[in-house]
Amino acid sequence: MPDDDAVREALRQVDDPEAGMNIVDLGLVYGIDVSEDSVRVEMTMTTAACPMADMIVEAARRVVSELVPDTARVDIELVWDPPWTPDRMTGIAREHFGW
Amino acid sequence: MLGFAGLLAGVGAGLARLGWSMPDIAAQSAGLHGPLVVCGFFGTVISLERAVAIGRPWAYSGPLLAGAGTMLALGGAGLPALGSAAGLAAVAWFLAGLVLLVASLDVLRRQPALFTFTMAAAAACWPLGTALWAAGAAVHEVAGWWMAFLVLTIAGERLELSRFMPPSQAAKLAFGAVLALMLFVLAAGDGPWAGSAFGAGLVLLAAWLLRHDIARRTVRKGGLTRFIAICLLAGYAWLALGGAIVAAAGGLSPGSPAYGAAIHALALGFVFSMVLGHAPIIFPAVLRVAVPYRRWFYLPLALLHLSLLLRLAGDASGAFALSRTGGLLNALALAAFVVGTAAAVAAGARERRAEKEACARQP
Numbered sequence: 001m002p003d004d005d006a007v008r009e010a011l012r013q014v015d016d017p018e019a020g021m022n023i024v025d026l027g028l029v030y031g032i033d034v035s036e037d038s039v040r041v042e043m044t045m046t047t048a049a050c051p052m053a054d055m056i057v058e059a060a061r062r063v064v065s066e067l068v069p070d071t072a073r074v075d076i077e078l079v080w081d082p083p084w085t086p087d088r089m090t091g092i093a094r095e096h097f098g099w
Numbered sequence: 100m101l102g103f104a105g106l107l108a109g110v111g112a113g114l115a116r117l118g119w120s121m122p123d124i125a126a127q128s129a130g131l132h133g134p135l136v137v138c139g140f141f142g143t144v145i146s147l148e149r150a151v152a153i154g155r156p157w158a159y160s161g162p163l164l165a166g167a168g169t170m171l172a173l174g175g176a177g178l179p180a181l182g183s184a185a186g187l188a189a190v191a192w193f194l195a196g197l198v199l200l201v202a203s204l205d206v207l208r209r210q211p212a213l214f215t216f217t218m219a220a221a222a223a224c225w226p227l228g229t230a231l232w233a234a235g236a237a238v239h240e241v242a243g244w245w246m247a248f249l250v251l252t253i254a255g256e257r258l259e260l261s262r263f264m265p266p267s268q269a270a271k272l273a274f275g276a277v278l279a280l281m282l283f284v285l286a287a288g289d290g291p292w293a294g295s296a297f298g299a300g301l302v303l304l305a306a307w308l309l310r311h312d313i314a315r316r317t318v319r320k321g322g323l324t325r326f327i328a329i330c331l332l333a334g335y336a337w338l339a340l341g342g343a344i345v346a347a348a349g350g351l352s353p354g355s356p357a358y359g360a361a362i363h364a365l366a367l368g369f370v371f372s373m374v375l376g377h378a379p380i381i382f383p384a385v386l387r388v389a390v391p392y393r394r395w396f397y398l399p400l401a402l403l404h405l406s407l408l409l410r411l412a413g414d415a416s417g418a419f420a421l422s423r424t425g426g427l428l429n430a431l432a433l434a435a436f437v438v439g440t441a442a443a444v445a446a447g448a449r450e451r452r453a454e455k456e457a458c459a460r461q462p
Contacts (some may be wrong), residue, residue: 017380019263020317020324026263047259049206049218051152051384083210086265097264097316 002067004032007039010063014056021096023056027088030079038073039064046084053078101166102147103437105139108173110430117426124173131172131185133238136366137245138192139169142225144374145252146199149222151385153202161198168192189233196226213271214258217278221251224285239353242362243285243297246351249370250338251278254304257331261311270311277303294350301342301365309335323379323392326400330376333404337368340411356414359422367429368407375400378440391447395439403432 002010011029012022023029023043031042041060045053061076068074089097111125112132120126128135146161168191203222207215228244258274266274281300284293309315309332318328341364348357379390410425412418 015324017323018260018317018327018377019313020320021263046262047206047215048209049149049152049215049256049259051148052380053152055380055384080209086262089263093263097313099264 001034001036001039001069001072004034006067007032007034007041007064010067011041011060013063014059016052016056021093023060025090025093025096027086027090027093028056028084037071038075039068040075040077042077042079044079044084048080101162101169102140102143104166104173105135105143105169106433108169109135109140110433114426114430117423119423119427128173131188133242133245133362134185134188134192134232135169135172137249138165138188138195138225138229139172141249141370142192142195142199143169146195146202147385148381149199149202149206153205155202155205158198158202158205161195161202164191164195164198168195186233189229193226193229193233196222196229200226213275214255214262217251217255217258217274220278220282221248221255224248224251237353239351239358242351243294246362246365247281247285250301250304250365251281253370253373254278254308257308257312260313263313264311264316266311270307274307277307288350291349294348294352295346297350298342298344298346298348298361301345302339303342305335305339305342308338326392326396327376327380329397330372330400333400334369334372334376337364337372337404337407341365341369356417356422360411360414363407363410363429367403371403371433372400375403375436378436379443382440382444388444389447389451390440390443391450393439393443393446396443399432399436399439402428402435406432 008024008029012024014023015021016023016026016028019026026046028045029041029043031040033040041064043057043060045056057076057078061074064074064076108125108128109132111121112128112130112135115121115126115129116132143162143165146165147159150158150161168188171191172185172188200219200222203215203219207219224244225248228241228248231244232238232241277300281297281304284296284300287293288296312331312335314328314331317324318332319325320328341361344357344361344364345351348355348361351358351361375396379392379396382388382390406425406428408425410422410429413421413423413425
């Protein structure tokens with residue numbers, strides 16, 4: 001099984017096309033939990049009014065599934081608590097948006 | 100599908116108004132051009148987008164009711180008693196607007212913020228304008244409410260995204276003040292002062308969005324991200340121009356070239372530009388088909404903006420032939436957008452099939 005960092009790196013392939021930035025640097029990934037036979041990712045969207053949530057979750061599931069054996073379970077859970085705030089963005093994302 | 104029926108019928112009705120020869124159903128709906136485009140197309144699409152976002156089954160009754168309104172409007176278009184059929188359509192669109200409002204209030208309750216409030220206020224403008232229309236007001240009398248529905252829905256969504264480069268407290272106050280001004284003059288106003296104030300509100304909103312939108316940053320990226328940003332930035336120019344025309348004309352008064360120029364600058368230049376930009380991300384979300392970005396997406400976009408320039412040049416100079424040709428090219432731009440999007444969907448599906456076959460061949 002991959003470690004947390006490998007999963008995080010894989011999730012960097014998933015972009016929010018509107019923002020032109022990946023979901024990890026936008027601070028949308030809250031937690032990664034890798035066990036012997038499963039990977040669980042907790043993530044959020046910037047708002048519950050975002051119709052793209054399902055698509056982004058599916059894209060995340062696809063990139064994580066490529067890292068793990070076929071028998072392993074991949075759970076991508078969408079959570080709304082705590083709500084996303086701009087403080088969660090990494091330095092890369094802040095620089096991208098000209099903070 | 101119902102949304103596109105609204106778009107097709109609405110555009111056909113618009114062309115019939117410009118004197119182009121159209122099939123009977125579109126020609127007979129000429130008087131319903133505005134309602135078909137605003138309620139039949141945008142109402143369906145925005146309600147569907149909100150229903151997908153909140154994921155509650157009851158919210159899908161919004162787009163269904165809006166689509167039913169379109170069918171009622173078209174079904175009645177061939178009947179002599181157009182009034183009663185349009186009346187039934189208005190009731191369906193009004194109910195659709197109420198569902199959108201409740202869905203938007205649900206979002207506001209879950210996430211109280213200025214942007215969710217803006218989206219809920221925008222949603223309220225739709226059933227409000229539609230109720231006035233159903234009660235006998237002319238389309239031009241409710242056009243302000245309907246334009247506010249579309250413009251403020253987009254403004255709320257852009258305000259949400261502006262959190263990636265958070266606006267200051269003062270900037271948020273300024274946004275709130277513009278929103279309050281627009282809603283106040285819509286509710287209270289019935290004279291040229293109110294029309295001018297509403298137009299000024301649109302100009303200020305355009306300036307605010309241009310200053311704070313992430314599009315100013317994302318336009319430096321490539322591919323789809325840049326395409327979306329260009330659609331937005333061009334749209335803001337039309338929002339400002341449309342607002343300036345409304346302000347100068349003292350409101351949306353019918354029968355003048357300024358009316359058509361302002362409405363189309365706002366609805367085609369701003370709102371449709373936004374639709375073109377977001378189709379590649381919204382269609383996959385609501386219709387479950389991939390729309391991979393293609394460089395040819397710029398063609399309908401360029402045609403839309405150039406034909407709109409032609410149309411407004413005609414309106415400004417009184418050359419009806421120019422406006423009429425511009426209007427036809429506007430419709431062709433929308434057709435090119437639909438064809439271009441469908442071609443991207445087909446190309447994407449072919450690529451995925453080829454990838455799968457390649458994977459299957461690997462040992």
